[in-house]
Amino acid sequence: SQQGEEDPQALSIQEGENATMNCSYKTSINNLQWYRQNSGRGLVHLILIRSNEREKHSGRLRVTLDTSKKSSSLLITASRAADTASYFCATDGNPGANSKLTFGKGITLSVRP
Amino acid sequence: DSGVTQTPKHLITATGQRVTLRCSPRSGDLSVYWYQQSLDQGLQFLIQYYNGEERAKGNILERFSAQQFPDLHSELNLSSLELGDSALYFCASSVRGEGYNEQFFGPGTRLTVL
Numbered sequence: 001s002q003q004g005e006e007d008p009q010a011l012s013i014q015e016g017e018n019a020t021m022n023c024s025y026k027t028s029i030n031n032l033q034w035y036r037q038n039s040g041r042g043l044v045h046l047i048l049i050r051s052n053e054r055e056k057h058s059g060r061l062r063v064t065l066d067t068s069k070k071s072s073s074l075l076i077t078a079s080r081a082a083d084t085a086s087y088f089c090a091t092d093g094n095p096g097a098n099s100k101l102t103f104g105k106g107i108t109l110s111v112r113p
Numbered sequence: 114d115s116g117v118t119q120t121p122k123h124l125i126t127a128t129g130q131r132v133t134l135r136c137s138p139r140s141g142d143l144s145v146y147w148y149q150q151s152l153d154q155g156l157q158f159l160i161q162y163y164n165g166e167e168r169a170k171g172n173i174l175e176r177f178s179a180q181q182f183p184d185l186h187s188e189l190n191l192s193s194l195e196l197g198d199s200a201l202y203f204c205a206s207s208v209r210g211e212g213y214n215e216q217f218f219g220p221g222t223r224l225t226v227l
Contacts, residue, residue, distance in 0.1 A: 033215070042115060042203055042218030043156075088156065100169040101146075101216065105155040 004032075004089040004104030012110040019076040021107045023089030024069075030092045032065055033101065034074050037086045046074075046087075081113045116140065117219035119204050125225045131192040134222045136204030138185055142217070144168065144210025145187040147179055150221075151200040162187055163210040194226045 116139035158171035162181035
């Protein structure tokens with residue numbers, strides 16, 4: 001079963017706008033990661049946030065984590081056409097079972113030039 | 114380029130057949146993961162190996178098996194193939210195989226079962 005559930009399932013925005021994607025999960029986690037996948041290609045790691053962190057930045061990416069709500073958000077600022085891809089959140093399961101990542105179904109982001 | 118290589122890129126076979134997918138992890142990475150991605154099931158974790166030993170198991174069917182060799186490359190064997198096994202199969206690697214490790218994904222093998 002999927003641990004992470006992203007929403008919306010699909011998002012279409014204009015270049016230059018910000019894109020916000022959300023992920024909710026069911027069980028306690030150690031870490032949450034976001035990955036990007038261009039069509040038909042392998043996933044690329046974007047950012048990791050630990051369960052004791054609330055916010056993290058990397059370039060145009062901002063990730064927040066609310067463990068009380070079991071949710072995370074990924075914000076891409078000043079989006080570009082090249083950001084068009086699917087975005088997945090992944091959680092590392094229960095504390096102690098620390099090696100397996102469970103991915104959500106992904107969000108399809110389309111950035112219109 | 115992630116540094117993870119997978120062969121072959123495409124594979125077309127018939128139901129009932131057996132295939133082997135191969136993965137070479139990034140240099141220095143000890144852990145290898147296998148994933149299956151299909152439209153209806155999304156990205157499913159199959160199995161993980163760390164330094165030659167099985168570390169974690171996911172939704173891997175009994176018809177599927179994997180191993181990691183002493184040189185750390187891994188193979189995923191799929192047997193008695195069914196139409197529903199058609200999917201993209203990804204291999205990923207990480208340094209140690211802990212949940213906080215970033216995983217580096219290969220380009221995938223697209224399997225089509227006819």
